[in-house]
Amino acid sequence: MNCREFDPRLHAFVDGELDAGPMADAEAHVSTCPGCHGRADGERRLRQLLRRQPRETAPAEFRARILALARRERTRKQVRAWLGTPALAAAVLLLAFMLIARSLSTGGHESEIVASLVDKHLAYAQLEGPAEFASTERPAVAAWFRQRTGLRVPVPDLSPAGIQLVGARIAEADQHRVAYLLYEKGHVLMSVFMVPEVGRRAALAGRSMSFRGQEYLAQERQGLRTVSWRDGQTLFSLVSTLDYEALLECAEQLRAERAREARL
Amino acid sequence: MLRWIRDGGQTSEFEGVALVHLDLLYRAALRLTHNRAEAEDLVQETWLRALRHFDQFDPGSNCRAWLLTILRNAFLNRLRREGREILESDMAATEAGAARLEEASVARSSPEEDFFQTVLHGDVDRALKTLPLPFRLVVTLADLEGLTYKEVAQVLDCPIGTVMSRLSRARQLLRKELATLAREHGYSKESR
Numbered sequence: 033m034n035c036r037e038f039d040p041r042l043h044a045f046v047d048g049e050l051d052a053g054p055m056a057d058a059e060a061h062v063s064t065c066p067g068c069h070g071r072a073d074g075e076r077r078l079r080q081l082l083r084r085q086p087r088e089t090a091p092a093e094f095r096a097r098i099l100a101l102a103r104r105e106r107t108r109k110q111v112r113a114w115l116g117t118p119a120l121a122a123a124v125l126l127l128a129f130m131l132i133a134r135s136l137s138t139g140g141h142e143s144e145i146v147a148s149l150v151d152k153h154l155a156y157a158q159l160e161g162p163a164e165f166a167s168t169e170r171p172a173v174a175a176w177f178r179q180r181t182g183l184r185v186p187v188p189d190l191s192p193a194g195i196q197l198v199g200a201r202i203a204e205a206d207q208h209r210v211a212y213l214l215y216e217k218g219h220v221l222m223s224v225f226m227v228p229e230v231g232r233r234a235a236l237a238g239r240s241m242s243f244r245g246q247e248y249l250a251q252e253r254q255g256l257r258t259v260s261w262r263d264g265q266t267l268f269s270l271v272s273t274l275d276y277e278a279l280l281e282c283a284e285q286l287r288a289e290r291a292r293e294a295r296l
Numbered sequence: 297m298l299r300w301i302r303d304g305g306q307t308s309e310f311e312g313v314a315l316v317h318l319d320l321l322y323r324a325a326l327r328l329t330h331n332r333a334e335a336e337d338l339v340q341e342t343w344l345r346a347l348r349h350f351d352q353f354d355p356g357s358n359c360r361a362w363l364l365t366i367l368r369n370a371f372l373n374r375l376r377r378e379g380r381e382i383l384e385s386d387m388a389a390t391e392a393g394a395a396r397l398e399e400a401s402v403a404r405s406s407p408e409e410d411f412f413q414t415v416l417h418g419d420v421d422r423a424l425k426t427l428p429l430p431f432r433l434v435v436t437l438a439d440l441e442g443l444t445y446k447e448v449a450q451v452l453d454c455p456i457g458t459v460m461s462r463l464s465r466a467r468q469l470l471r472k473e474l475a476t477l478a479r480e481h482g483y484s485k486e487s488r
């Protein structure tokens with residue numbers, strides 16, 4: 033191979049895209065020709081520079097949205113497959129419309145928040161490392177929230193119930209900034225959401241449950257159990273596949289931790 | 297892979313093969329749009345299209361090239377919708393012209409090789425932004441993301457020969473731009 037033959041093969045040579053025969057010929061030429069050697073070297077350095085560029089990753093919030101999107105699409109498909117006839121579809125549309133109208137008139141706003149919190153839980157449960165700040169240390173997690181948001185977030189010790197702290201996130205749900213604690217029990221994830229200043233304009237939806245003198249609202253969504261309550265201006269919501277008893281126990285601990293913090 | 301088991305709702309087959317490429321799609325979209333919100337929107341559109349046409353995906357074939365093809369088409373459709381038309385067929389003419397230009401000006405001299413020493417953080421981003429779309433796309437795919445020529449050809453829907461000539465031209469332009477930026481740094485250092 034001479035210089036004129038090497039020239040059009042320069043990039044493929046540097047990229048390792050030549051077949052074995054031409055590759056060997058090109059190597060032989062480069063080893064004897066300083067000019068082509070220099071050019072190949074220059075291309076290689078540019079290539080290395082480009083390969084060394086920082087590789088950004090999709091923001092966790094966006095990733096979660098993408099996952100939720102896929103899930104919604106799946107449900108839509110199932111519903112479509114399930115609805116055979118147009119008449120039936122129309123009936124279901126009407127029903128859906130009535131349900132939407134109903135939820136708008138009674139606590140629609142906060143059910144929407146709970147729905148988006150459930151979406152978040154589902155999305156983050158699929159990630160290998162769902163915590164933005166991963167730590168099993170309660171004071172460290174509380175300090176992280178204070179530093180990032182100025183919020184005092186109660187981080188209860190749930191270890192007596194076998195539930196371990198994993199870390200924390202700051203999330204957005206329904207235009208609210210949400211403090212988000214992650215715990216796990218074995219391989220089950222539990223999300224603790226705190227939505228400050230949620231406003232008083234609507235009542236929480238769900239079945240009411242009483243536990244040790246406190247009132248909670250329970251809702252099942254997408255195979256998950258949620259327990260929610262308000263404390264002053266803050267909405268609290270626990271989301272997990274854990275049973276209600278375990279969730280209510282955690283809720284109680286969280287209330288106690290918050291009361292303890294308030295006294296300090 | 298999944299640490300937490302949840303009952304009800306398995307991860308779909310689509311997510312199983314596509315999710316590992318989400319970051320790649322996001323980075324490519326950023327290079328195309330130069331804007332986070334727009335990039336997210338583009339990836340979201342890509343994701344939905346891929347999901348809806350997943351039955352057309354051959355499980356034995358290359359998933360990242362398939363997803364990137366959808367991304368590229370979605371992006372080009374957007375440009376067309378917005379009237380920011382960049383016809384890729386115009387590229388052929390541009391490339392022919394560029395090739396002649398290349399032969400005339402022996403611009404690939406070696407003194408500028410030294411500029412690698414002075415490339416600063418952010419220079420590559422700036423230089424890439426100056427490249428016309430088709431060149432930016434080919435460098436993003438081949439150099440930043442490490443796709444093979446064959447994969448790039450699939451995404452761009454063109455012959456491998458075109459990938460090679462476009463890549464060679466793109467790198468030349470990029471090199472020139474980086475050298476200019478490096479000279480600017482050198483100049484500003486001397487003037488201080």
Ligand SMILES: [Zn+2]
Pocket residue numbers: 034035038061065067068069
């Ligand atoms: Zn030579």
